[in-house]
Amino acid sequence: MYVQKELFDRSKGFDESLVAFEDSEFAKRLSKYGDFNVIKNPKIFVSTRRFDNKGRLFFPTYMGIRGSIGRKIIGEKRKGKYF
Secondary structure (H helix, E strand, C coil), rough: CEECCCHHHHHHCCCCCCCCHHHHHHHHHHCCCCCCCCCCCCCCCCCCCHHHHHCCHHHHHHHHHHHHHHHHCCCCCCCCCCC
């Protein structure tokens, strides 16, 4: 995702208090202020810290359920305990 600095500043950037889905929450908020673009096939390096901290089975299962159902019902997950 790339966006003009002015748009980024108006939207107040990423919400670092979110546990996950920071990018989708940012995109939703950003769309209120103007256009932005997404790089479709980037070459990136990723961190596995969340998998390592929460467990390789628990974390993907939790994120799948939390991402698809929980966000619609109870909103974004902020920093803190998972359940």
